[in-house]
Amino acid sequence: MLFPPVGLEYVATSAKGCVERITLLDLRYETEISDTDKLISLISKDVDIICVTIGWDRQFSEICHLLNRMPANIPLVVGGYKATEKVEELFKLCHTIDIIVRGEGEETIRDILNGLNLKDIPGISYRENGKIIHNANRPFPDINTLESPDRSLRHNKYPLSINGIQIANLTFDSVLSARGCPFDCKFCTFSLNPLGQKRNYVCRNVESVVNEIEKLEAGIVLFSDDNLFAIPKRAEEICDLIIKRKIKKRFLAQARIEIAKHPRLLEKMVKAGFKALLIGIESPHNWILNQLNKGFDQDTVRKSFAVLNKFPIFYNGYFIYGNIGETEQEMLYIGKFAKEIGIDAITCNKLRIEKFSPLKKIAEETPGYHVTERGELYSDMFSHAKLKKIGKKIKGTFYTPYRYVKILWKNIFIVKFFSPAEIISLFLTAPRIIISMIAKAQQKHKKQPA
Ligand code: B12
Numbered sequence: 336m337l338f339p340p341v342g343l344e345y346v347a348t349s350a351k352g353c354v355e356r357i358t359l360l361d362l363r364y365e366t367e368i369s370d371t372d373k374l375i376s377l378i379s380k381d382v383d384i385i386c387v388t389i390g391w392d393r394q395f396s397e398i399c400h401l402l403n404r405m406p407a408n409i410p411l412v413v414g415g416y417k418a419t420e421k422v423e424e425l426f427k428l429c430h431t432i433d434i435i436v437r438g439e440g441e442e443t444i445r446d447i448l449n450g451l452n453l454k455d456i457p458g459i460s461y462r463e464n465g466k467i468i469h470n471a472n473r474p475f476p477d478i479n480t481l482e483s484p485d486r487s488l489r490h491n492k493y494p495l496s497i498n499g500i501q502i503a504n505l506t507f508d509s510v511l512s513a514r515g516c517p518f519d520c521k522f523c524t525f526s527l528n529p530l531g532q533k534r535n536y537v538c539r540n541v542e543s544v545v546n547e548i549e550k551l552e553a554g555i556v557l558f559s560d561d562n563l564f565a566i567p568k569r570a571e572e573i574c575d576l577i578i579k580r581k582i583k584k585r586f587l588a589q590a591r592i593e594i595a596k597h598p599r600l601l602e603k604m605v606k607a608g609f610k611a612l613l614i615g616i617e618s619p620h621n622w623i624l625n626q627l628n629k630g631f632d633q634d635t636v637r638k639s640f641a642v643l644n645k646f647p648i649f650y651n652g653y654f655i656y657g658n659i660g661e662t663e664q665e666m667l668y669i670g671k672f673a674k675e676i677g678i679d680a681i682t683c684n685k686l687r688i689e690k691f692s693p694l695k696k697i698a699e700e701t702p703g704y705h706v707t708e709r710g711e712l713y714s715d716m717f718s719h720a721k722l723k724k725i726g727k728k729i730k731g732t733f734y735t736p737y738r739y740v741k742i743l744w745k746n747i748f749i750v751k752f753f754s755p756a757e758i759i760s761l762f763l764t765a766p767r768i769i770i771s772m773i774a775k776a777q778q779k780h781k782k783q784p785a
């Protein structure tokens with residue numbers, strides 16, 4: 336619940352002027368209408384068209400259930416990454432959906448709201464006489480013509496909170512400075528959208544990005560770009576302008592290890608307030624890095640971290656395990672390798688092979704490997720359950736109690752992510768948080784069938 340639904344906010348902002356009034360609801364926060372009957376009564380009273388985003392798998396069936404309760408007489412438009420991926424399935428599961436917007440929705444929503452004939456709107460799928468019609472894909476919009484999200488439409492502030500207890504007044508937001516990525520990693524579902532289209536790397540002008548940041552209320556800002564540093568000179572200009580305008584915020588961003596080749600940029604990032612980088616390493620093994628077309632090898636990772644670790648930035652590395660042909664021993668080396676390179680935290684995910692993934696062919700042609708409908712890869716040797724166990728072991732090797740102390744130490748004393756006042760507030764709220772966590776665990780335990 337830390338981050339706002341930026342995709343939907345882009346769409347809502349673009350819809351301004353086409354309708355009389357826009358009400359933006361983030362149902363995770365709208366406690367008053369968390370009761371579905373109340374939500375439906377609000378919608379029935381006041382709303383002419385409903386637009387919903389589905390970004391990921393989480394609670395997919397609950398979302399479908401909710402959509403099926405929407406009033407049949409109000410047009411229902413659905414969009415988002417997951418909706419784009421599951422067009423056919425959604426139409427089958429949700430009889431109330433009229434239109435699904437595939438891919439980026441800023442221009443498409445305007446066409447819909449302006450009443451264009453559905454057959455003339457690129458990028459949509461819709462129902463007609465009991466059939467589903469899929470129009471051609473819409474070309475990508477020029478991102479410099481898109482307005483950044485209108486945050487005044489929001490009803491809440493996206494604070495850091497655990498079990499409803501707010502911590503140290505920290506608030507979050509995200510900014511998108513570019514779309515797409517110039518690299519072609521074979522497993523990647525970031526830069527290849529669910530329509531199989533590669534989004535060419537296009538960036539907004541630096542001034543507009545910093546103008547947006549300057550107006551944000553939140554203190555912690557995530558750049559949601561796939562790779563903020565694709566053009567290092569441009570990233571340096573963003574930092575220069577943040578420093579020049581004395582903007583005091585804490586930034587997080589996704590990066591590739593090549594950033595280590597640019598120590599001057601890293602220095603400026605520290606001055607500008609960059610506190611954490613999320614870096615895709617994927618694997619310690621050269622043959623896997625090759626298979627994934629990652630574009631670097633183990634030695635480069637080691638050399639890059641030797642440079643990166645000189646800067647007071649918190650590094651989280653993404654790793655993929657369960658690759659095609661990977662042995663258990665190779666998977667388990669991830670935790671050890673992560674320790675060797677001195678990274679601060681790791682996130683490990685099983686390899687996913689989605690519809691248009693270039694790895695799909697390799698997986699299908701490799702005896703004993705299978706890809707599920709949901710894009711999960713497993714093999715005769717490694718079932719889902721076995722891979723899950725291996726994942727736990729990898730984490731167990733890395734996340735020891737000493738590691739948690741180190742993480743805390745680095746954030747407080749080296750990266751200085753938290754101010755002294757925030758640290759005090761963190762400690763003061765800690766007992767309440769622990770009590771609430773215990774209560775929640777007990778509740779969960781009680782709910783489980785005997
Ligand atoms: C930044 C990001 C995050 C941030 C979120 C920040 C934020 N403000 O939302 C964080 C780190 C929190 C995050 C978390 C997760 N993420 Co994420 N995330 C991304 C990332 C890199 C960018 C998303 C983004 O901002 N895109 C830019 C906006 C403008 O695009 P958009 O959201 O797609 O919206 C456009 C269209 O979809 C459409 N649209 C969207 N909604 C609607 C609605 C209507 C009505 C219409 C008409 C159109 C429309 O128009 C929008 C504007 O063009 C994407 C990868 C990518 N490049 O897309 C992954 C991605 C969306 N995340 C993903 C996942 C899996 C997750 C997690 C579930 C990971 C996890 N295991 O915990 C969590 C879920 C968090 C949760 N809330 O439950 C997956 C989803 C894949 C899938 N098949 O389900 C993606 C695609 C990455 C991947 N390939 O693995 N994520």
Ligand code: SF4
Nearest residue numbers: 516518520523525561
């Ligand atoms: S660099 Fe990252 S975002 Fe770009 S293609 Fe590779 S994995 Fe995807």
